[in-house]
Amino acid sequence: MPYTHVPEQVAAVDLGSNSFHMVAARVADGRVHVVDRLKEMVRLGAGLDENRNLTPEAQHNALECLERFGQRLRDVPYGTVAVVGTNTLRSAKNSREFLALAERCLGHPIAIISGLEEARLIYQGVAHTQADEGQRRLVIDIGGGSTELALGESYEVLDRESLYMSCVSMSRRFFPDGVITDKRMRRAEIAAQREVLPLAQRLQDQGWQQTIGTSGTILSIAEVVQEADWCDRGVTREALAQLRERVVAAGHVDKLDFPSLAERRRPVFPGGVAVLRGIFTGIDIDSLSISEGALLSRG
Numbered sequence: 001m002p003y004t005h006v007p008e009q010v011a012a013v014d015l016g017s018n019s020f021h022m023v024a025a026r027v028a029d030g031r032v033h034v035v036d037r038l039k040e041m042v043r044l045g046a047g048l049d050e051n052r053n054l055t056p057e058a059q060h061n062a063l064e065c066l067e068r069f070g071q072r073l074r075d076v077p078y079g080t081v082a083v084v085g086t087n088t089l090r091s092a093k094n095s096r097e098f099l100a101l102a103e104r105c106l107g108h109p110i111a112i113i114s115g116l117e118e119a120r121l122i123y124q125g126v127a128h129t130q131a132d133e134g135q136r137r138l139v140i141d142i143g144g145g146s147t148e149l150a151l152g153e154s155y156e157v158l159d160r161e162s163l164y165m166s167c168v169s170m171s172r173r174f175f176p177d178g179v180i181t182d183k184r185m186r187r188a189e190i191a192a193q194r195e196v197l198p199l200a201q202r203l204q205d206q207g208w209q210q211t212i213g214t215s216g217t218i219l220s221i222a223e224v225v226q227e228a229d230w231c232d233r234g235v236t237r238e239a240l241a242q243l244r245e246r247v248v249a250a251g252h253v254d255k256l257d258f259p260s261l262a263e264r265r266r267p268v269f270p271g272g273v274a275v276l277r278g279i280f281t282g283i284d285i286d287s288l289s290i291s292e293g294a295l296l297s298r299g
Contacts, residue, residue: 013082013083052093078107136209139214230242247273
């Protein structure tokens with residue numbers, strides 16, 4: 001039975017297309033205090049075969065991760081853990097069979113949410129972890145299976161969209177063998193720009209004062225450009241252009257030698273850069289700030 005009063009322990013698990021995240025927290029005096037975070041890059045989205053079924057290997061890796069999460073959640077009461085699946089689990093033809101095994105590993109039910117609901121929750125996560133300066137905000141999240149954009153004020157979402165492009169899908173489509181060329185990057189950027197253009201005018205008509213990026217992809221890009229002293233904070237258009245040139249000059253994902261870039265993220269990094277460049281161009285963004293609040297931080 002779900003709790004009818006405020007529980008002392010809560011947790012959230014995000015089964016993303018690129019990585020799985022878990023946050024455990026205690027509730028005291030009406031505030032949520034994070035006590036544990038776990039993140040594992042399982043690359044579930046890359047585990048879809050040509051028939052859009054999760055391969056046995058992808059399922060095995062994901063279930064091993066969920067076994068570890070389940071051990072951590074063993075003492076968290078049933079009904080106080082929110083578990084959501086996103087793009088890959090929305091589209092995988094054999095997701096029902098996988099979910100039955102996944103729920104057994106976690107010991108908690110899993111809800112598959114729509115792309116629009118994902119965008120709403122991502123915005124709420126940012127709103128609950130950012131200071132409210134009374135400005136209208138555009139939140140961008142590049143995931144492993146889809147990209148979400150949400151426009152809002154304070155805790156209210158005014159507009160939202162989920163686009164079927166991601167760091168994984170773009171990397172598999174344009175850099176399948178890991179080779180990076182200027183022509184491939186240009187084609188990937190144009191494809192991303194085309195995805196976002198139908199939404200661009202709608203957003204521009206409503207206007208916003210602050211652009212915020214979240215997700216592992218954008219956080220990784222921000223770390224790289226700041227480490228290289230291409231910008232002081234967040235991500236600027238100029239810094240992103242410099243990063244693009246360095247990525248192309250590397251020639252292959254194995255030669256991406258940015259110190260802050262985790263090895264496991266290299267295979268999907270060029271696709272992530274292309275998606276963000278396409279969004280910057282398509283919506284006409286000059287810079288964005290960074291928030292670590294996303295789907296899991298919604299409160």
